[in-house]
């Protein structure tokens with residue numbers, strides 16, 4: 108097989124036999140990364156440029172066949188995955204137990220923590236991060252498990268201030284889990300189906316920051332978000348309004364002509380502290396955070412969402428960052444073994 112050939116960059120993923128992978132791993136000291144991803148994720152993440160660069164750095168991506176036992180495949184150095192379902196989680200847990208030498212990105216139970224919008228933000232709330240660079244919190248929120256008729260009372264008791272963002276409690280990546288609404292009055296929330304999280308809407312100038320984390324690397328981009336809701340609008344409107352996935356749109360707000368007080372990125376040292384602490388508390392290496400700055404309060408930030416293995420394909424320069432990260436994992440394992 109030709110290695111390090113630039114023409115190889117355009118080729119698609121390889122399916123290889125157990126024997127030939129083992130040969131590559133030993134003879135050429137290739138790092139073999141098995142991946143179990145949806146076809147949507149393969150398309151957005153495993154682009155030819157990533158595969159080509161990876162190959163030049165000695166990394167090979169190999170598709171995991173979900174119809175065959177995982178232990179019969181590979182051998183892998185790293186397993187990269189984002190699939191849902193209890194069965195898959197059990198397969199991975201068993202594999203981690205029987206193959207401690209393989210780095211599974213990331214542990215299924217740690218990922219599970221992000222599949223609930225209450226536990227997702229708990230770590231940020233517990234951290235209570237506040238230093239000279241700013242303050243990072245989470246919006247006040249209330250969980251409604253059942254009985255939508257109890258919502259108006261529950262909102263009043265909790266003292267939540269309108270408008271509220273209603274989010275499905277479960278954030279498992281299904282289309283339904285991304286169906287969010289903005290509520291101008293608490294009575295209309297009775298129309299929605301629990302379980303949900305009701306979160307105070309924080310005015311933030313219509314721009315949010317997506318903070319991508321890949322191991323120790325951090326990259327921040329701006330995205331358009333929901334516009335501010337004025338007091339006048341709030342008094343004139345009632346009802347709940349479904350809104351589309353604004354921040355997920357491919358169009359970035361990085362080149363837009365924005366008010367500098369809105370566009371200014373959160374201070375780097377603050378993000379570094381936040382990312383480091385979250386990596387530790389969540390036990391994850393691949394995730395992103397949606398952060399907003401309260402409009403008019405330069406150093407007041409809120410984390411509103413955390414996503415596991417997000418759309419790295421939209422993160423500038425992800426090919427280099429990701430491949431360096433994969434290599435660093437293998438090197439640190441090697442160092443540990445030789446101590």
Ligand SMILES: Nc1ncnc2c1ncn2[C@@H]1O[C@H](COP(=O)(O)OP(=O)(O)OP(=O)(O)O)[C@@H](O)[C@H]1O
Nearest residue numbers: 246272285306307308309332333354355397411412
């Ligand atoms: N508390 C809030 N205050 C203001 N805007 C909010 C708030 N919560 C959510 N939003 C807006 O709604 C959008 C979607 O919310 P959120 O990120 O929680 O949903 P999601 O479906 O998990 O998104 P993603 O596609 O990033 O996973 C945010 O990107 C932001 O524009």
Ligand SMILES: O=P(O)(O)O[C@H]1[C@H](OP(=O)(O)O)[C@@H](OP(=O)(O)O)[C@@H](O)[C@@H](O)[C@@H]1OP(=O)(O)O
Nearest residue numbers: 147148151279280281354355414416417418419
């Ligand atoms: O591709 P996937 O199915 O993983 O979709 C993820 C999506 O990536 P994509 O933009 O490539 O679709 C992410 O976008 P960015 O935050 O990075 O903009 C984010 O919306 C995640 O929440 C999604 O994961 P889910 O919450 O649905 O599991």
Ligand SMILES: [Mg+2]
Nearest residue numbers: 354397412413
């Ligand atoms: Mg989000």
Ligand SMILES: [Mg+2]
Nearest residue numbers: 278412413414
């Ligand atoms: Mg999300």
